[in-house]
Amino acid sequence: MFNSKKNLVYTMALLALSFTACESDDPVIENDGEVITDVILNFQELDATGNLVGAVTTFSASDPQGIEVGATPTIDDVTLTKGKTYQLNIEVRNSIENEDITEEILEEADEHQFFFLGTAFVGSPVLTYQYDDLSGELIGVQGIVTVAASPGFNTANMRIVLRHDLDKNFPGATNPSFENFVQAGGESDLDITFPLILN
Amino acid sequence: MAQNCNLGIRGKVIHLENNEPIESAYIWINEVERGEITDQDGNFVIRNLCPGNYTIKIQFLGHKEILDTISLNSNSFNKTYRMEEESLDLVGVEIHGHRDAVQTTTALTALYGDELLAARGENLGESLKRIAGVTTFSTGNTISKPVIHGMHSNRIMILNNGIRLEGQQWGAEHAPEIDPFLADEITVVKGAETVRYGPEAMGGVILVNPAPLATKKSRKTELNLLGGTNSKMGNISITHSGGSGKINGLGYRVQASAKRAGNVKSPDYYQDNTGMSELNFSGALGYSSTKLGVETYYSFFNTSIGILRDAHTGNLSDLEEIIQNGRPFTNADFTYEINNPKQVVSHHLAKLKSHYHLSENWKLNAQYGFQLNLREEYDRRRGDLNDKPSLDLKLYTNTFDLFVDHTHRNEFSGTWGVNLIQQANSNVPGTGVTPLIPNYDMVNVGFYLMEKYSKGPLEVEAGLRYDLRNVQTARFIQNELQEADLNYQNFSAFIGGLFQINPRLSFSSNLGSAWRPPNVNELFSQGLHHGAAAVEIGDSELNSEKSFKWVNEFEYDHNNLHLEVTGYANQINNYIYLNPTGETVVSLRGTFNVYEYLQANAFFYGFDFAGSYEFTEKISAYAKGSIIRAKNTDENNYFPFIPSDRMDWGFAYDFDSGNGKMNKVTLSNILVAQQTREPDFDIAPAPPAYALFNLAYQKQVQVHSNKLNLGIQVQNVFNTSYKEYMNRFRYFTDDMGRNILLKINYQF
Numbered sequence: 001m002f003n004s005k006k007n008l009v010y011t012m013a014l015l016a017l018s019f020t021a022c023e024s025d026d027p028v029i030e031n032d033g034e035v036i037t038d039v040i041l042n043f044q045e046l047d048a049t050g051n052l053v054g055a056v057t058t059f060s061a062s063d064p065q066g067i068e069v070g071a072t073p074t075i076d077d078v079t080l081t082k083g084k085t086y087q088l089n090i091e092v093r094n095s096i097e098n099e100d101i102t103e104e105i106l107e108e109a110d111e112h113q114f115f116f117l118g119t120a121f122v123g124s125p126v127l128t129y130q131y132d133d134l135s136g137e138l139i140g141v142q143g144i145v146t147v148a149a150s151p152g153f154n155t156a157n158m159r160i161v162l163r164h165d166l167d168k169n170f171p172g173a174t175n176p177s178f179e180n181f182v183q184a185g186g187e188s189d190l191d192i193t194f195p196l197i198l199n
Numbered sequence: 200m201a202q203n204c205n206l207g208i209r210g211k212v213i214h215l216e217n218n219e220p221i222e223s224a225y226i227w228i229n230e231v232e233r234g235e236i237t238d239q240d241g242n243f244v245i246r247n248l249c250p251g252n253y254t255i256k257i258q259f260l261g262h263k264e265i266l267d268t269i270s271l272n273s274n275s276f277n278k279t280y281r282m283e284e285e286s287l288d289l290v291g292v293e294i295h296g297h298r299d300a301v302q303t304t305t306a307l308t309a310l311y312g313d314e315l316l317a318a319r320g321e322n323l324g325e326s327l328k329r330i331a332g333v334t335t336f337s338t339g340n341t342i343s344k345p346v347i348h349g350m351h352s353n354r355i356m357i358l359n360n361g362i363r364l365e366g367q368q369w370g371a372e373h374a375p376e377i378d379p380f381l382a383d384e385i386t387v388v389k390g391a392e393t394v395r396y397g398p399e400a401m402g403g404v405i406l407v408n409p410a411p412l413a414t415k416k417s418r419k420t421e422l423n424l425l426g427g428t429n430s431k432m433g434n435i436s437i438t439h440s441g442g443s444g445k446i447n448g449l450g451y452r453v454q455a456s457a458k459r460a461g462n463v464k465s466p467d468y469y470q471d472n473t474g475m476s477e478l479n480f481s482g483a484l485g486y487s488s489t490k491l492g493v494e495t496y497y498s499f500f501n502t503s504i505g506i507l508r509d510a511h512t513g514n515l516s517d518l519e520e521i522i523q524n525g526r527p528f529t530n531a532d533f534t535y536e537i538n539n540p541k542q543v544v545s546h547h548l549a550k551l552k553s554h555y556h557l558s559e560n561w562k563l564n565a566q567y568g569f570q571l572n573l574r575e576e577y578d579r580r581r582g583d584l585n586d587k588p589s590l591d592l593k594l595y596t597n598t599f600d601l602f603v604d605h606t607h608r609n610e611f612s613g614t615w616g617v618n619l620i621q622q623a624n625s626n627v628p629g630t631g632v633t634p635l636i637p638n639y640d641m642v643n644v645g646f647y648l649m650e651k652y653s654k655g656p657l658e659v660e661a662g663l664r665y666d667l668r669n670v671q672t673a674r675f676i677q678n679e680l681q682e683a684d685l686n687y688q689n690f691s692a693f694i695g696g697l698f699q700i701n702p703r704l705s706f707s708s709n710l711g712s713a714w715r716p717p718n719v720n721e722l723f724s725q726g727l728h729h730g731a732a733a734v735e736i737g738d739s740e741l742n743s744e745k746s747f748k749w750v751n752e753f754e755y756d757h758n759n760l761h762l763e764v765t766g767y768a769n770q771i772n773n774y775i776y777l778n779p780t781g782e783t784v785v786s787l788r789g790t791f792n793v794y795e796y797l798q799a800n801a802f803f804y805g806f807d808f809a810g811s812y813e814f815t816e817k818i819s820a821y822a823k824g825s826i827i828r829a830k831n832t833d834e835n836n837y838f839p840f841i842p843s844d845r846m847d848w849g850f851a852y853d854f855d856s857g858n859g860k861m862n863k864v865t866l867s868n869i870l871v872a873q874q875t876r877e878p879d880f881d882i883a884p885a886p887p888a889y890a891l892f893n894l895a896y897q898k899q900v901q902v903h904s905n906k907l908n909l910g911i912q913v914q915n916v917f918n919t920s921y922k923e924y925m926n927r928f929r930y931f932t933d934d935m936g937r938n939i940l941l942k943i944n945y946q947f
Contacts, residue, residue, distance in 0.1 A: 022595035022597065022621075022623045023623050023640060024623040024624055024625045024638040024639055024640050024673075025593075025625035025626075025638060026638070026673070027626065027634075027637065027638045027673045027674050027675050027680070028628045028675065029675045029678055030626075030628065030630060030631065030632060030633050030634060030675065031631060032631060032632060032633055033584055033631030033632075034580055034581060034584055034631060034632070036787050036788070037787075039787060061787055062787075063786055063787045065677070066786065067727055067734065067784060067786040067788060067791065068784070068786075072785050073785065073786060073787050101581065104581045104582040105581070107582065108581060108582065163513075164513070164579065164581070165508075165579050167529070182517060182520040182521070182524075182528060183524075183528050184528070185508070185509065185527075185528045185529040186513075187511060187512055187513030187514075187517055187579065188512075188513030188514050188516070188517050188788065188789050189513060189581075189788065190787055190788060190789075191513070191514055191516065191787075191788060191789035191790075192787055
């Protein structure tokens with residue numbers, strides 16, 4: 001009787017000792033690898049024979065902090081000339097990680113696709129887009145933009161959407177200005193509206 | 200004049216040491232030479248007695264005989280008898296019902312036996328829907344959290360074999376990490392039980408308890424095989440338990456279960472990426488003698504759950520498009536494959552428990568629990584990041600309880616104790632995402648005492664508790680270390696009573712205060728919630744929630760009628776909720792709604808009912824339902840995700856009644872109203888009301904000395920398309936369509 005009581009005390013002491021506290025780890029800085037901070041549109045004029053002429057004109061949208069309350073992205077006005085045809089190269093970057101996301105998009109070409117919408121591309125469009133990616137797949141990293149010679153209006157909205165994980169074989173998805181792109185599934189990785197000014 | 204000889208002696212027989220009812224105790228009245236056996240609740244009635252003096256003899260194997268001489272002169276005689284165990288040296292007698300179920304005057308309902316058998320194969324939340332007043336808060340058809348009287352997550356508590364389950368339960372899409380197959384009985388306590396169980400047990404408590412370990416030589420195996428047509432679900436579970444023949448009082452149990460399911464089918468389409476797999480294991484070893492009891496227990500839970508692909512939206516316009524579409528855009532086929540987005544969760548729980556009888560009336564208990572919860576959540580991401588979790592959390596929890604129980608025959612019993620919880624949460628580095636919640640260390644110390652007084656038909660109890668909590672957090676946000684050191688403290692108390700008005704009717708009432716310190720996610724959330732296209736912002740200045748819950752229950756049992764009605768009111772001060780600010784965040788990814796954590800006073804009230812009636816020996820009917828009202832009394836508006844009014848009713852036909860073997864078909868109908876009390880802002884309106892029909896057949900077959908239970912269930916017989924307000928994926932998809940299940944249970 002006495003012994004078992006003593007044993008119990010020992011058991012309790014052992015329990016108390018085994019109750020050694022675990023501590024949380026020190027926090028580490030986590031670099032947001034997925035955030036897109038910069039989208040750069042590189043326009044270069046194409047002549048009638050399809051050769052690149054002149055200098056590259058660059059317009060960008062940037063949001064150095066990623067998604068953050070109170071911070072809105074800075075978006076340039078895109079200025080293009082009526083009647084001209086341009087090659088458009090889109091560069092996507094993560095400036096926090098100093099990473100070129102364009103490469104990742106090209107690597108996962110089967111899961112990514114840019115769509116070109118807004119009043120600039122749909123309705124009575126002032127711009128038309130044509131996929132011209134080097135691999136031949138429809139991605140939209142490189143393409144051809146044609147500005148109407150006599151557009152109905154001189155300003156418009158140029159909405160550029162990057163879809164991820166969509167069904168590229170969905171009927172209509174071959175159209176770069178497919179308004180019902182959501183029906184092809186997936187989600188938007190980018191959805192930016194650039195103001196467009198035509199000279 | 201003839202004597203009035205229709206008086207009755209009524210009583211209840213319970214274990215002295217733990218107040219558990221004793222079934223099949225033998226009652227003998229010497230004077231009239233009549234006997235009776237107690238029912239499963241320990242109750243007995245001996246009727247048609249004339250006034251006079253009687254000697255009641257109560258016998259139960261392994262317990263000391265009770266002899267009580269009484270004087271009977273009215274029909275209100277009712278007494279509780281507590282039986283004390285006899286020492287082991289009595290040859291061949293070894294009964295140690297050391298089962299510590301809850302002893303509370305609060306309304307409680309348990310799921311066990313045939314009802315639990317019918318619920319096999321369902322997760323904990325789904326199983327508990329069978330209890331009136333319990334609903335689920337779910338994320339698709341594979342993740343569901345139990346809701347008691349409108350409260351869930353950190354406002355209720357789940358105990359896995361006596362240890363409070365500590366996972367990341369703050370998350371709406373974080374289901375409890377527990378395998379219902381380990382339970383022999385699941386009990387829901389509907390009252391505020393902070394005093395007994397510690398902070399957060401505000402809306403109620405769920406106790407998932409395995410069967411008590413054997414204390415004498417025995418062997419028992421139970422095999423469950425289940426299959427379902429919807430999602431082609433397969434589920435197997437095996438439990439083996441026994442007692443040692445060599446060492447008296449030594450018992451063990453091992454249990455394992457595995458589950459696999461593929462894409463869920465809504466009536467018109469498959470839900471893409473909604474498969475799941477689960478692998479669980481538990482084991483226990485115990486020793487019990489008259490004085491000492493020791494139990495060790497370990498359980499492991501491991502699951503991978505696919506999250507509906509379309510629920511992972513890119514931005515607000517994606518979300519609005521899919522809501523408008525009313526169904527997923529993806530046209531999926533059936534597959535068992537689980538892709539991103541998905542959750543991979545494992546949970547380890549180890550427990551060591553001991554009790555020692557200091558004397559006939561005093562018992563000392565110590566319990567230590569260790570838990571490790573690992574949660575990885577994967578999103579659809581670009582490149583190599585797709586193989587890395589976006590959320591990777593590691594949570595250690597130590598719990599230590601030391602308490603004494605005392606039981607004095609027919610009078611006072613009580614518990615005094617101290618409870619320690621220590622927790623360490625870490626974000627596992629390498630996710631490439633700023634953590635949603637910080638790393639933190641938490642310590643909570645609580646001191647409590649509870650006393651109960653029982654006399655005849657009346658039981659009264661009261662308790663008091665004091666808690667102290669410290670939380671230290673640290674996290675880097677944009678290369679900046681953010682730290683916090685927070686302290687919370689609180690007194691809580693309860694008072695309750697149970698009165699057996701007459702043998703048919705009992706009434707219980709319990710008024711309890713409860714509290715809940717704000718959770719780390721409410722304090723520090725900062726980030727994007729893909730399913731809701733929302734940025735959620737925490738507030739480190741939040742205060743503790745404090746509540747008063749008053750629960751009343753009437754229970755009526757007579758002949759063919761059984762009825763339970765529970766009514767409650769719960770006033771919560773500083774209720775923490777996620778409020779849409781009306782603002783949006785614009786980013787290169789698109790637009791997002793902004794939600795912030797706010798506090799307001801809340802008032803919840805409602806009632807549950809459950810009843811059954813036997814028309815004949817073969818035909819019976821049942822009905823159960825619940826009504827909840829929850830209001831933000833500061834703003835005079837409604838909170839989101841409060842269950843709408845619902846009821847479940849049906850008829851059963853018993854093919855061979857009377858022989859104790861189940862052979863029954865049940866047709867039931869579930870009616871769920873539209874939630875018309877909606878919050879001012881929701882991204883989609885509440886879905887319309889719906890009605891579902893279910894059909895079930897259950898049969899028990901005796902195979903020599905073994906038992907075989909066969910069950911066939913058809914859920915959603917008419918393959919009705921519907922959306923449930925309490926399912927977060929109602930924004931994206933219809934609920935599950937028809938499901939035909941085959942359930943085989945073999946006990947040998």
